[in-house]
Amino acid sequence: MFHKEGHKIILITLFIVVAISLGADYLVNNSVIRGGIVIAAIALLVLVLQFFRNPKRSFITSDDTVLSPVDGKVVVIEKVFEKEFFKEERLQVSVFMSPINVHVTRYPVAGNVVFSKYHPGKFLVAWHPKSSEENERTTVVVNNKSFGNVLHRQIAGALAKRIVNYAKEGQVVEQASDSGFIKFGSRVDVFLPVDTKLDVTLNQKVKGGITVLARK
Known part of the structure; x- marks a missing residue:
């Protein structure tokens, strides 16, 4: 498929x-x-x-969990100041995708889309410290009843030349459903409340819509 x-x-x-x-x-x-x-x-x-494969998967969804939006490896876990939407400190979890990973981006939580924006930009390598602010990217925020506003950001890399974002403000979305697609490699950042309890560790391999990043 x-x-x-x-x-x-x-x-x-x-x-x-x-x-x-x-x-x-x-x-x-x-x-x-x-x-x-x-x-x-x-x-x-x-x-x-x-x-471009899109394997069939069975998802276990819950408002008490945040799922990984993509397949790949956890490359960043740190507290950062998120300046675009929250304008305050958040816990950032970043997943890097290699060209051989499945590149479907899935909603990490269910809820209402309260923010969706595309930013044109550069194509620095995805692990570059400035890639999350200077590369082509999309920012999507979903309001979830357990975690509040959860932001996930698709970031283009050196090979990724097109980001597809399906999120529209006002939409009601299901956890693990398609949020978008990044063509040819990159990464996705997830921003959570600073007191969130994580279920993943640095360098852990994760699967989109399957691996739990955090839970209540």
Whole structure:
């Protein structure tokens, strides 16, 4: 199963792979070189298919938990001053996604979308300290009855050239449902109340909509 954001790219990639394979068969006489070109083209298609995969998952939702919005590795756990929406200190949990992770972004909590904004910006590597403020990004805040306002921020990286955000202010959203998609690698930050009890540790691998980041 593949995410809808990848359908067009998958078809284009498939067309390119077929064209390269036919061209190599017609133009390249050396069988070793021809075979290498075809294998490389197929490898490209496999990489694209893997990137846009959207595996079927069973979610256990609860207003008393905050779920990881994406697959990846926890790279930041720290108290920071969140200056865009809260304008006060918050507990930040950041999950870094490699190109081989599932890149669907899911709502970490259920509730009402009270803020949704897109910011154009740079494409610094996702682990750069200034990436959360200077890179292309989207900020979404969901008001949840247990945790209050929970912010998650999609951040583009050096490879990510497009962030898709489905959140609209006024929406009522379900926990673990699709919030957006980041094309080709990046990270997502989650901002929680400073007294939140976390269920994850630094460098832990997490799954979107499955791993509990925090609970009441």
